[in-house]
Amino acid sequence: MAPPNAITVLEHCRVAPPPDSITQTSLPLTIFDLPFLRFPLVQIIYFYEYPHSKTHFLDSVLPKLKHSLSLTLQHFYPLAGNLIWPPESEKPIILYVNGDSVSLTIAESNSDFYHLSGNHARNCNESHSLLPHLPSSETLAPLLALQFTVFPNYGFCIGITIHHVIVDGHSSTMFSKSWASICRSGDSSLSPELLPFYDRTVIKDPEGLEKFFLNKFVKPTESESESVDHRAPSNTVKTTFELSRGDIERLKKWVLTRREKDKQTPPLHLSTLVLTCAYVWVCLIRADVKRKRIQLVFPVDCRARLDPPIPLTYFGNCVLGHRVHTEPCDIMGEDGLVIAVEELNKVIRGLESGIHMSTKKKIPSPSEEMEAPIGIAWSNRYRVYETDFGWGRPTKAELISIEKTGAMSLVESRDGAGGVEIGFALNKQEMEVFASIFTNGLKASKL
Numbered sequence: 001m002a003p004p005n006a007i008t009v010l011e012h013c014r015v016a017p018p019p020d021s022i023t024q025t026s027l028p029l030t031i032f033d034l035p036f037l038r039f040p041l042v043q044i045i046y047f048y049e050y051p052h053s054k055t056h057f058l059d060s061v062l063p064k065l066k067h068s069l070s071l072t073l074q075h076f077y078p079l080a081g082n083l084i085w086p087p088e089s090e091k092p093i094i095l096y097v098n099g100d101s102v103s104l105t106i107a108e109s110n111s112d113f114y115h116l117s118g119n120h121a122r123n124c125n126e127s128h129s130l131l132p133h134l135p136s137s138e139t140l141a142p143l144l145a146l147q148f149t150v151f152p153n154y155g156f157c158i159g160i161t162i163h164h165v166i167v168d169g170h171s172s173t174m175f176s177k178s179w180a181s182i183c184r185s186g187d188s189s190l191s192p193e194l195l196p197f198y199d200r201t202v203i204k205d206p207e208g209l210e211k212f213f214l215n216k217f218v219k220p221t222e223s224e225s226e227s228v229d230h231r232a233p234s235n236t237v238k239t240t241f242e243l244s245r246g247d248i249e250r251l252k253k254w255v256l257t258r259r260e261k262d263k264q265t266p267p268l269h270l271s272t273l274v275l276t277c278a279y280v281w282v283c284l285i286r287a288d289v290k291r292k293r294i295q296l297v298f299p300v301d302c303r304a305r306l307d308p309p310i311p312l313t314y315f316g317n318c319v320l321g322h323r324v325h326t327e328p329c330d331i332m333g334e335d336g337l338v339i340a341v342e343e344l345n346k347v348i349r350g351l352e353s354g355i356h357m358s359t360k361k362k363i364p365s366p367s368e369e370m371e372a373p374i375g376i377a378w379s380n381r382y383r384v385y386e387t388d389f390g391w392g393r394p395t396k397a398e399l400i401s402i403e404k405t406g407a408m409s410l411v412e413s414r415d416g417a418g419g420v421e422i423g424f425a426l427n428k429q430e431m432e433v434f435a436s437i438f439t440n441g442l443k444a445s446k447l
């Protein structure tokens with residue numbers, strides 16, 4: 001009998017797209033992909049309640065998941081391929097060759113399903129056994145690996161590990177939703193908003209940034225290449241916090257009231273995302289979490305903002321990080337939230353004049369600076385809780401890799417009522433302080 005909290009591998013196999021279903025075979029890396037070449041792998045877990053036996057899972061769920069994965073890879077062929085470094089080429093390419101496939105592990109866990117899929121603070125290491133490995137060498141890196149883990153009589157989860165060089169948050173969640181849609185319907189066709197668009201010629205490089213990125217990201221020093229899959233320290237815990245629609249409206253009202261005093265100020269973009277990021281930022285600074293970490297890297301999806309715009313279904317990386325920073329003493333004050341919102345608004349207002357990739361400093365090298373700023377991963381507009389494979393909405397959708405990137409993740413709240421789930425990882429003591437400031441701040445009359 002397995003000891004408590006054990007994971008048992010039941011099967012290891014490979015899943016390929018249907019034979020002869022792929023026509024295109026390679027993709028070059030664009031200037032949006034290159035900065036993510038050495039980035040930590042993207043790790044996602046979707047949990048689903050499924051109160052049936054292991055046999056039931058293996059006989060009725062597993063074959064559907066596998067078959068629909070194969071059909072989905074026909075649309076998402078790069079994920080079945082590899083990142084390779086052709087000897088004569090300056091930069092790697094993504095290549096699919098007939099017969100390439102994705103590694104799939106089937107496992108059984110006797111851990112507590114609700115503990116692992118809950119919002120409470122949990123040691124980051126507890127989720128690692130639910131994620132597949134994606135081993136790579138100096139010349140070849142597979143891009144996707146999957147793991148299904150069944151928790152008999154409770155549920156199952158789908159662990160996804162993807163190389164960041166092939167997906168941003170929009171693309172990784174689009175892949176999952178496409179697969180779910182095919183699994184649910186049993187039909188390999190996809191609706192237009194889920195069909196990936198691959199044409200790389202739409203990404204221009206008028207500033208000639210490729211050479212700069214090749215030097216910065218493709219030829220790493222030894223210490224940089226080690227940073228690809230580093231683990232969070234063992235005392236790191238991950239927590240999911242929630243802001244309800246009511247909380248967000250209260251934050252909005254607070255900002256508007258404080259600003260009314262100054263009639264000269266321009267109108268603010270007070271979206272859910274801006275209020276959420278600003279509130280978390282203020283709480284982190286007030287909790288004195290890593291004094292230096294006062295910068296946010298605010299990612300902007302460039303698809304609709306390029307000139308000319310490119311399809312929203314463009315599959316790859318198309319995100320540009322914008323830095324936002326302010327003095328901690330400003331944010332410590334009573335108007336901290338207003339100041340944080342205004343700083344974020346400067347970025348949003350700047351977007352009105354289009355996307356400018358000429359400032360090379362906008363995308364930091366992981367080795368030099370990524371430890372300091374707090375990134376923002378995913379978005380409350382991805383609708384990840386619609387990733388329904390046919391057995392209902394996920395109990396929890398979680399971006400695990402934020403424990404390595406130091407980002408906070410944003411997801412729309414599961415109940416669809418307009419709230420937000422915020423995930424991030426900190427060491428245990430810092431998390432306790434942060435959690436108390438976050439919760440008490442919402443209760444207080446003075447934010």
Ligand SMILES: CC(C)(COP(=O)(O)OP(=O)(O)OC[C@H]1O[C@@H](n2cnc3c(N)ncnc32)[C@H](O)[C@@H]1OP(=O)(O)O)[C@@H](O)C(=O)NCCC(=O)NCCSC(=O)CC(=O)O
Pocket residue numbers: 042167168169170172269270271272273274299300301302319376377378379381399
């Ligand atoms: C610049 C932005 C961050 C700004 O976002 P905002 O939410 O503030 O602004 P917005 O214009 O999208 O929306 C503002 C308001 O418009 C309305 N609105 C806009 N779009 C809507 C839609 N599709 N459906 C319904 N309402 C919509 C809402 O009322 C919303 O207010 P309200 O919100 O109050 O309802 C965003 O446009 C953007 O580019 N987001 C993408 C971020 C991103 O790419 N993240 C992924 C990082 S990579 C990653 O994640 C990789 C990884 O690590 O895995």
